[in-house]
Amino acid sequence: MLVLSRKKGESIIIQDNIEITILSVDGDTVKVGISAPKHVDIFREEVYLSIKEANKESAATAPDNLNALMDRLRSQK
Incomplete structure (x- = not known):
């Protein structure tokens, strides 16, 4: 630093x-x-960390959402 x-x-x-x-x-x-x-994005540290955490949570739930969508599409066939 x-x-x-x-x-x-x-x-x-x-x-x-x-x-x-x-x-x-x-x-x-x-x-x-x-x-x-x-x-150039400029954030206060606490806002930046909150955004990172929200993105991480979003990414973690994405596979579950994708699997549910795929199951729904398969059942429609």
């Missing part, structure tokens, strides 16, 4: 197209602004 110190108004550039700017610091809270292309 790269650790950098930044002050209010200072930025970090990632590659050529992502800029992270420190907007404010209030006690333990740091407000950041992120400029990135529209195709």
